Amino acid sequence: LETNHIETSYQLDRSVLQNVCSSQKAKSAALSFLPILTWLPYYPVKQYLFSDVVSGLSTGVVQLPQGLAYAMLAALPPVYGLYSSFYPVVLYTFFGTSRHISIGTFAVISLMIGGVVVREAPDSMFYVFPANGSNISVPVVNIEARDTRRVQLAVVLTTLVGIIQMVFGLLRFGFVAIYLTEPLVRGFTTAAAVHVVVSQLKYLLGVKTQRYAGPLSVVYSLKAVLLDIPNTNVTTILLGLACLVFLYGTKHINERFKNKLLIPIPGEIIVVIVSTGISYGLSLSDHYQVDVVGKIPSGLLPPSVPHFSLLPNLISDSFAVAIVGFSMGISLAKIFALKHGYSVDGNQELIALGLCNFISSFFQTFAITCSMSRSLVQESTGGKTQIAGLLGSLLVLLVVVAIGFVFQPLPQTVLAAIIMVNLLGMFKQFRDIPHLWRTSKIELVIWLVAFVASVLLGLDYGLLVALTFAILTVVYRTQSPKSSVLGHVAHTGLYCDVDEYEEVWRKYRAEYEGIKIFHFNSSIYFANSDLYVNTLKDKVTPPMQNSKIVSFLFTWIDIDIYIFY
Template sequence: MAPSPKQLGKKIIGYPEQIVPVVTVKDWFLQFTSDPIQHAINYVYGLFPIIGWISRYNLGWLTGDVIAGLTVGIVLVPQGMSYAQIATLPVQYGLYSSFVGVLIYCFFATSKDVSIGPVAVMSLTVSQIIAHVDDAHPGKWEGPEIATTVAFICGFIVLGIGLLRLGWLVEFIPAPAVSGFMTGSAINIAAGQVPGLMGITGFNTRAATYEVIINTLKGLPRTTKDAAFGLTGLFALYGIRIMCDQLTKRLPGRARVFFFMSVFRNAFVIVVLTIASWLYTRHRGGSKGKFPIKILGTVPAGLQHVGQPTIDPELVSALAGELPVATIILLLEHIAISKSFGRVNNYKINPNQELIAIGVTNTIGSCFGAYPATGSFSRSALKSKSGVRTPAAGILSAIVVIVALYGLTPAFFWIPNAGLSAVIIHAVADLVASPPQVYSYWRVSPLEFLIWTAAVLVTIFSTIEIGVYVSVCVSLALLLVRIAHPRGYFLGKVTLRTSGSKEQREVFVPLSKDGITNSDIKVTPPEPGVIVYRLEESYLYPNAHSVNTVLVDYVKANMRRGKDMSAVKLRDRPWNDPGPRRGDGAYERERNASLPDIHAVVLDFSTVSQIDTTATQALIDTRNEIERWADHPVEFHFASVLSPWIRRALVAGGFGLGSSSSSVPYEIAAVVPYRDGLGDRPLSDLRQSPREEAEDIEKGLSSSKGKESINSVEKSVESGLEPLLSLETPFFHLDLESAVRAAESSLKAR
């Protein structure tokens, strides 16, 4: 049965004998517009994941959510106030961010475990933004106004990224880079809190980490009574956790009791330190309120800044340069945390929807005076271990925060600042990557280990902002290097036989030692004149030149040159290929005669998912260079071309059809058109030397009954079988074995 006109497709203008595959640009658009109404409904429905689970809410879920929500809320209150201090904001702004974060997120979340609110890294970034704006415009804007503006602008940007479904951009930043700047940031934050823990003053605690450490050591003689509260609180936090961990191992039956004892250690330590601070300072404040230790002071009760945020365009311009790093931290930290807990608890998050949730949370948060909030690792881990069942647990956490805002602010007055520093140091210490984790980066990818190391060192010796940029840029540079220098192998055959069976099959493995194939196995190269090459990356413009160089250099080093350059006069030789020197002609002729004549190049495209115009042009250049070297046409066979768009591109480049080499395009990616004196003649007419028409081994076979097509798996049309691949593209093959067999059969026929 002959192929139908629809199967043959459309002819290429200028090349009437060549056939384009069926796939068209219209097909590409149809996959997005097949049912636009349903797509729109699904899009809107996906914006509110709560619709999918709230109707099935039950008492069993409620129990787990209440426990987890209350537990996280109790931890969130002291952490929120502590992180606000890092951001150089009054502590109530940390509570505003905490309340809005956990409340709004549950309506848009695709993760049940993540807890949104103030986090250490974002708080430090906000403090640096406030300092930057204040240095440029002293006293013009207050810190809370700057922080709220950052929350609104960054939230709006992240919301736009999510709505446009651009969450895949986050995938360009690998996990080691995120871990690197998180580790460096945690060390930076902890070092900056040690002076507050010890009551040491007199230097900038937000300078580079190494400077803070040096100045802290120099300032140890100036330690004040604050250290009694700070060090006591820090040792108590670690002591309670270690004790609970040991008791859990000894009494596993009471593990849940010890877990909650450990969970409440933050609140317990703050309460004890607050009582101690009140007992010690209540009669020592004097008339001017100068206490012997630093305490929190007055915390306004309730939500004091509810309303439409005032966004000053001049302020936006002043902090515009700082917005990218704040946005990147919002994206990376939240997506990394949500993915991590999704893997642990066996569910899948939607990155785009998570970005929408973060964007909405921060945009609405600016109406409450909140500063930027994102996912917290420590609170998310606590929420997960507490047995959370749905995102609704955030509502209970919000209730705890709002109760603290309206009912506990008088007690907050006596909280020692050193105690909050202890809470911060204890929390951020868990963000530092453990030695086994760092070693795993080295085992998996030494280059990514170097990225991790660079991110940590840059963050410690400069700022978080530069650390973020370095980790992102180095990661992208590594990605480009890997794309631009893809791995590829020239292949040979190995015959495999199952033990105790007569069945055997041939597989293709690298001719060179690859560290995987047994080095004692002898790999048989293909027939002389046939080379087989496997690409292990998509074939795109960054790596097109590399692949071209590898193929051409291999042919020139291992295949016979068609023209004897020693017989060509020196003045007639091209300047860039002068051939052998005088006196070396006999040796070169003897060496050249011992090499096989190149007949076919077989390319394994099984791992190639994309090809572009530059790569297609590079493949045309490869064919032209190899044919100039061989001084005759060379066949190009392709195995496992799985994408119709790759077939379309290859056919446009004159591959796969078995056409005469004089009729295929010489250039399809012309940067500058050649028109001077050339008229409208095709470039193929301007070649330096005439080409013989390539022998087509499929000629006459595709329409002959009872004969076997080399690139198909059927023998006869009369038997009722249909060809699996189009007979109009005989040099496209279903697998590598059939491609090599076709090339070797053609070689024998020649």
């Protein structure tokens, strides 16, 4: 009886323990999937709320004009930039682990999307001839049909990007970002800045040129703009240049006096409001032929299923956008996390970005990631948590629902100026070249390959070339490791490279007869086995006399055993 009682008690205790462990695992899984549950219940309202409100409003004020501008960069109607500045931010509040990055539209991703939709839905697909009786015999573009098609393409692309990012996150593929090294990313984003500036010249000058996509698109676009300069709209260029000067000035003031300003001067929203007022008051569109934003519908669109029939041609592009978007997000998230003493989960960030893109795409948004300029605003104005981003998105929602029509007279040249000024930081990355020349020639070549390939071949092919080249440099480094013969420095526990420290070795050598210490700084496998053998023979010649034992010391990570046969 006692034995049965003990066995029964043991089984009950084991069952209870399993239930407890299962509940703990379920709780841990829920907390890792919904990070908001780990911090919102403990949110210190008195200490954080005011800072988050100030930061959220400041970020929202910047997010509004950038949303309009980056939609134009994506070759979509401006209102879709506002949608993309609302839904993903709300979702990231629940699923993201970074407290300081600002999720939403970003220039590089918008440009990549624009390249895809222009390639798949060029103006030439939508030429129509005027109705009979018209004096115009030249075909014109059916803008409504073109924009509808481009929105459909952008939405499907965003859905695919979201799926890829979620799958990568669930499979714990966050490590793929390590192959997007800093020189590669900086060279790539500098090339993207060149693409963006060239694409915006037509809006800054007020000329009507075709938008190109694919290899050499920068060359074709620049050539088209230069050939059409005689048709420049003087009013457009004067307004655009005035905005450029003002925005550059406010950005310089914000950087120089950031410790003295309570909040940064909102230069972007100022030029948007003032230029919209001027455009409306002077009827710039009617009297001076200045291109304006045009119709901005009020309210949010109902959810709809993406047109998956468009999917086949977008698969390769979606991988490029997904990888670049994650790389931008995780790199900036890690910077802020290190600065403020918390950690971010790379795999959860992949899942969060994937959910933001996937779910939001059903509400007609395009792909998003974090923006460096907005993130700096959110952090510098005192943002403490994701609540700041959420409050900023509510400001965008207010505009979409209530006052979007106010921005219909906004000149497009103003949005082009906003985009260009926000890229100044990327052009400063040219300073990397002399620094890398002094520190690492291989990293310099990676930077240059990423830049040149992305400028000439386009961002999608350029990224593929740069990533392939970066991986080849890894192979090259493993096949060309440093090797040396180490010598014991007398009366110490030190061993030095006898060639590199030749004078020290001659003076304090303590060599042991019959022993050589060979250092090979790499794993040994089939690709470098011949190098290992040849280097070993070279380093230990001439052969040691009267030696019975030769001992070799390696820094081994792993060894391909077949090289010894």
